[in-house]
Amino acid sequence: MTVVTSKFARVDNELYETEEWATEALLRHFPVGPDDRIWEPAAGNHKIADVLRAHGAKVFTSDIAAYDRRHDRIHDFLGEKRIFPADSIITNPPYGKGNRQAAAFARRALERCDGLVALLLTAKFDFGNTRVDLFRDNPRFLAKIALIDRIQWFPGDKSGTEDHAWFVWGREDGFAALRGWPTLIYEGRP
Numbered sequence: 190m191t192v193v194t195s196k197f198a199r200v201d202n203e204l205y206e207t208e209e210w211a212t213e214a215l216l217r218h219f220p221v222g223p224d225d226r227i228w229e230p231a232a233g234n235h236k237i238a239d240v241l242r243a244h245g246a247k248v249f250t251s252d253i254a255a256y257d258r259r260h261d262r263i264h265d266f267l268g269e270k271r272i273f274p275a276d277s278i279i280t281n282p283p284y285g286k287g288n289r290q291a292a293a294f295a296r297r298a299l300e301r302c303d304g305l306v307a308l309l310l311t312a313k314f315d316f317g318n319t320r321v322d323l324f325r326d327n328p329r330f331l332a333k334i335a336l337i338d339r340i341q342w343f344p345g346d347k348s349g350t351e352d353h354a355w356f357v358w359g360r361e362d363g364f365a366a367l368r369g370w371p372t373l374i375y376e377g378r379p
């Protein structure tokens with residue numbers, strides 16, 4: 190079944206679709222494969238999920254709304270339930286006013302997954318003293334992948350006013366703790 194939602198629902202839920210190259214940029218540094226059970230919890234039209242699947246990963250999709258693609262579950266990720274035991278969570282979440290929804294997504298993702306968490310966020314998301322629990326004081330914070338090209342969010346979008354980056358966290362007992370410092374990587378379109 191194809192579910193078509195109104196333009197209002199798309200705008201209201203912040204449906205912006207991630208171009209393939211941006212996910213490929215993440216996977217060049219944090220590859221996925223057939224052993225990975227990944228949860229895409231704000232899957233939209235599966236733009237990220239499709240790239241992960243093309244790399245062989247098993248991807249569980251959920252979203253608060255249905256668009257053109259069928260999700261495994263309709264689910265509010267900011268609610269109480271953890272519906273999938275993921276090894277990794279990878280998504281471009283809604284940002285919300287003052288990035289507050291994005292911060293809530295990041296905290297929920299870290300609660301629900303003790304493996305790799307990768308979120309595509311605005312480039313300065315790690316700035317600000319209200320998020321030190323996610324970055325400065327978080328031993329799981331591994332890497333920031335700064336995208337030096339701008340993402341086109343829809344066909345014909347020439348605005349490109351905002352820079353973005355992937356923020357990546359790993360296991361508590363993993364190499365983040367051993368190495369001590371997060372890595373900064375620059376990436377872009379091929």
Ligand SMILES: C[S@@+](CC[C@H](N)C(=O)[O-])C[C@H]1O[C@@H](n2cnc3c(N)ncnc32)[C@H](O)[C@@H]1O
Pocket residue numbers: 202203204205206207230231232233234235236237251252253254264265266267280281282283
């Ligand atoms: C920026 S879009 C990204 C879509 C997809 N991840 C991609 O990168 O193409 C954000 C998505 O988050 C979904 N969303 C908004 N609030 C949500 C919530 N509380 N729980 C789960 N999904 C939510 C929207 O419906 C939308 O599909």
